[in-house]
Amino acid sequence: MSFTEKQEALVKESWEILKQNIPENSLRFFGTILEIAPAAKDLFSFLKDSDEIPQNNPKLKAHAVKVFKMTCESAIQLREKGEVVVADTTLKYLGSVHLKKGVIDPHFEVVKEALLRTVKEALGEKWSEEVGGAWGEAYDQLAAAIKAEMKEEA
């Protein structure tokens, strides 16, 4: 199935809403990750030594923003080019960071669920199945590129 202009617009519009409150949306995102997969806590340098999710932690916000923003960029590429294109150096970097940190395939499903729930909560009434579907598809394609690179490097 190809990615439509409408889907691209839905993702871009919701990213505009998400980015208005990065501190809250990042906490929501990580809160959901840990709710689904408590053991994932130990993967993250900024979580492993604390009992609570740190408020206003720059690394935590950076990871959340990367996931939100790169998924949004993937939506744009899917519509324009029909595929996700991550710059070679970026993809190599993403592959090696995640491999080194011990991230495995099922973690990508956890992060997907957390992303979709975060978008849903941030959008409130503006959310729809169609918005969720567009984010989900863009994320899946991005995650596939990262996972392929991880396998390449392993």
Ligand code: HEM
């Ligand atoms: C680090 C992006 C999925 C766990 C990073 C970094 C980027 C990134 C850019 C480098 C550090 C930074 O800039 O914050 C992404 C993207 C993802 C994704 C775009 C999905 C599309 C995941 C998943 C996990 C994960 C599924 C596992 C639950 C980590 C960890 C680090 C990291 C543990 C090191 C952070 C630290 O301890 O400081 N990720 N990531 N990431 N990522 Fe991901």
